[in-house]
Structure formats: C-alpha cells, structure tokens
Amino acid sequence: MKIPLVDLKSQYEEIKDEIQEAINRVLDSSAFILGEEVTKFEEEFAKFCNTKYAIGTSSGTSALHLALLSLGIGEGDEVITTPYTFTATVETIIHCGAKPVFIDINPRNYNIDVQKLEEYLKLSERSGDPDPSSPRSSGRTRPKAIVPIHLYGQSADLDPILKLAKKYNLKVIEDACQAHGAKYKGKRVGSTGDIGCFSFYPGKNLGAYGDGGMVVTNDEEIADKIRCLRDHGRREKYEHQMIGYNYRLDALQAAILRIKLKYLNEWNEKRRKNALIYNELLKGLDIITPYEEEYAKHVYHLYVVRVKGRDKVYESLRTKGILCGIHYPLPLHLQKAYRYLGYKEGDFPVAEECTREVISLPIYPELKRDQIEYIVKTLKKKLT
Numbered sequence: 504m505k506i507p508l509v510d511l512k513s514q515y516e517e518i519k520d521e522i523q524e525a526i527n528r529v530l531d532s533s534a535f536i537l538g539e540e541v542t543k544f545e546e547e548f549a550k551f552c553n554t555k556y557a558i559g560t561s562s563g564t565s566a567l568h569l570a571l572l573s574l575g576i577g578e579g580d581e582v583i584t585t586p587y588t589f590t591a592t593v594e595t596i597i598h599c600g601a602k603p604v605f606i607d608i609n610p611r612n613y614n615i616d617v618q619k620l621e622e623y624l625k626l627s628e629r630s631g632d633p634d635p636s637s638p639r640s641s642g643r644t645r646p647k648a649i650v651p652i653h654l655y656g657q658s659a660d661l662d663p664i665l666k667l668a669k670k671y672n673l674k675v676i677e678d679a680c681q682a683h684g685a686k687y688k689g690k691r692v693g694s695t696g697d698i699g700c701f702s703f704y705p706g707k708n709l710g711a712y713g714d715g716g717m718v719v720t721n722d723e724e725i726a727d728k729i730r731c732l733r734d735h736g737r738r739e740k741y742e743h744q745m746i747g748y749n750y751r752l753d754a755l756q757a758a759i760l761r762i763k764l765k766y767l768n769e770w771n772e773k774r775r776k777n778a779l780i781y782n783e784l785l786k787g788l789d790i791i792t793p794y795e796e797e798y799a800k801h802v803y804h805l806y807v808v809r810v811k812g813r814d815k816v817y818e819s820l821r822t823k824g825i826l827c828g829i830h831y832p833l834p835l836h837l838q839k840a841y842r843y844l845g846y847k848e849g850d851f852p853v854a855e856e857c858t859r860e861v862i863s864l865p866i867y868p869e870l871k872r873d874q875i876e877y878i879v880k881t882l883k884k885k886l887t
C-alpha cells in the first residue's frame with residue numbers, strides 16, 4: 504500500500520466540476536489580478552474568521568511581511584517567536600529590519616511556552632535602557648511584537664499571551680498559516696490578536712492551486728495600510744501613497760479558494776475524526792500522540808507523534824510506502840541562515856528534542872480507516 508503525506512488529487516477529483524466552472528468563470532472574465540473574485544473571497548474569509556477585514560496576499564509569507572510592516576516594525580525592534588516553525592515566520596521579521604527573539608516551546612502542544620515568554624519579558628524590562636523611548640540611540644533593541652504560531656493546526660494559548668502583550672505594550676500577530684478554522688476558546692484563530700496571517704500553500708487545510716495568503720484584522724487602519732502595501736503602495740491606479748510591493752492574490756486562486764472554503768469545516772472534521780482513530784489505535788505504544796488542549800479545537804494540519812529512534816522508524820515507514828514527514832528536522836536557531844543571531848545548541852532544549860523525535864503521519868480528510876490501520880500496524884512492528 505502506498506500512502507502519501509497529503510493527497511491533493513483525490514480532493515480535486517471530488518470537486519473537479521465546481522473547480523472547472525470557477526476557473527472558466529475567471530478565464531471568461533479576463534480579470535486576473537485582484538477584482539471581484541478576490542473581493543468576494545476576502546468577504547467570505549473574513550466572515551469565516553469572524554473578523555471585519557480580510558486582505559488577500561500572494562502567500563502566507565507576504566501576509567506576515569505585510570502584517571509586520573503595517574505595525575511599523577523595523578530597525579531597533581524585537582519580535583518574539585519560537586525557533587520551532589517554518590522559516591517564513593522569522594524571515595519576514597528580518598526583512599523588516601527587526602531582530603527575531605526566540606522563546607522555547609511547550610513540549611505538550613509545540614507552541615510558545617507562555618511561562619518562558621513572561622520570564623523573558625520581565626528580564627528584558629529589568630535590564631532595560633533608562634530611556635525606553637530611545638532604543639535606537641542606545642543601539643539596544645526592544646520587544647515590539649509577539650508572533651505566536653498555531654503549529655500543526657492547534658491554537659497557541661492566546662489569553663496569557665494577550666495579557667502579557669497588554670502589560671508590555673506589544674502587538675500580537677497570529678501566525679495561523681497551519682490552522683485554518685482552528686479555534687481558541689470557541690473563537691477562530693486569527694481573530695484574537697491584532698492581526699492574523701494565513702497561507703494557502705497547496706497542502707494546507709485550505710490550499711490553493713499555487714501560492715496564496717490572507718491577512719485578517721478588525722482594525723480599519725491596519726487593513727487599509729495592508730491593502731495599499733500589497734498593491735505597490737497605491738489606492739488609485741497611478742497614485743502611490745507609499746513604497747509598496749506586488750503581494751496580490753490573483754483571481755484564479757481566489758475563485759478556487761472560494762469553492763474550497765465551502766468544504767473547509769467538513770474537511771477539518773474528517774481530519775479530527777482521523778486523528779481520533781490514530782489516537783485510539785496508537786494507545787499503549789511507546790509513542791507520544793498529539794495532545795488537544797482544553798482551550799483548543801485542533802484542525803490537525805499535521806498529525807505529529809514523537810518516538811525514540813525517530814530516523815529508523817521514519818525510514819522503515821517510508822520503505823513500506825508510508826510517506827511520512829518531519830516537521831521540523833532542525834530548529835531555526837541552529838540553521839545556517841540564523842547563526843548570526845548568536846544562539847547555540849542547548850538554548851532551546853524542548854525544540855531541539857522535538858526535532859529529533861517528531862514524525863508527521865499522513866492525515867488528510869480523504870484518508871481511510873484501513874489506511875490508518877496499515878500505518879499503525881507498520882509502526883507497531885517497528886516499535887515492538
């Protein structure tokens with residue numbers, strides 16, 4: 504049996520006619536950049552997230568970049584996040600001229616460790632500059648924002664993060680690129696912080712047939728600035744208010760995503776059902792299965808387990824046709840690109856341990872019970 508990590512083909516087969524119709528609609532209209540399809544999708548996605556505004560972007564990376572820029576983040580600013588994420592979370596902080604500061608993760612849910620975040624903020628306040636309003640003149644950097652990641656599809660613990668953000672006057676940008684439809688205490692992720700960012704990379708729970716992204720917010724000024732920045736800094740055709748970017752979502756992707764959005768809840772429920780089957784079948788094995796926090800509704804973008812001797816288990820699953828993944832094999836503070844930040848091995852022990860033990864097992868809505876049984880049977884043979 505061959506089981507892929509994600510199966511975009513079977514999903515496409517189910518909705519082929521609707522997708523073809525949407526594509527033809529755009530081709531017939533000859534309106535390919537922004538326009539009605541994008542506006543409608545933005546309205547529908549804002550409604551889905553329960554936010555006032557949604558602004559389509561060219562990717563999750565550009566969504567994060569625009570979110571940071573819209574808050575005026577730049578040189579002299581620190582942006583706090585974890586080293587256990589996809590590189591885009593951190594790249595975009597650096598593209599703004601700011602400094603990423605890492606906090607270790609919670610081993611139970613892989614999201615930012617709120618206690619360690621608080622310790623860092625306390626310390627940074629105590630060792631602070633006598634004149635906090637002039638970090639640039641003293642060459643010091645100051646925390647300006649937190650980017651919690653809702654990793655694997657489960658919300659970070661937002662209430663304490665927001666409380667700390669208020670106390671230390673920090674903005675919160677939710678990296679919801681892996682968590683379309685996930686909830687925190689009944690509220691959709693992306694709608695609680697100042698800004699939420701989503702990716703529509705094809706393998707995501709809501710995936711385009713190419714690149715795409717979205718920023719959501721309840722703040723009119725931020726929404727307006729992001730809308731302007733994503734389209735060359737303009738509101739009217741040749742009137743450029745600011746130096747902007749070509750970070751637009753295109754009409755074909757928007758039309759496709761409008762179809763897929765209608766199925767998102769149903770697909771997320773199927774992922775949750777498959778996660779339950781895995782949890783049940785994996786009981787009693789020497790393996791750590793995902794933990795769904797009381798405050799969270801997990802949407803299982805990834806079903807990540809932890810095992811000792813991970814590399815051998817991973818290889819043997821793959822040789823049996825089970826195309827599992829590793830998210831992530833190396834934490835960002837140990838990647839060559841980020842060495843200049845000065846972190847070293849041992850600085851984030853939880854993230855480091857997780858990178859040695861995690862395996863992502865296939866979990867997509869179309870995955871069948873007998874496929875899960877085969878995966879678990881193969882795993883069992885390797886573990887016992």
Ligand SMILES: Cc1ncc(COP(=O)(O)O)c(C=O)c1O
Pocket residue numbers: 562563564565588589591592652678680681701702703704714715716
């Ligand atoms: C946590 C996280 N942040 C940001 C991104 C970037 O999104 P995109 O690939 O659409 O640029 C991703 C995509 O994989 C992600 O998983």
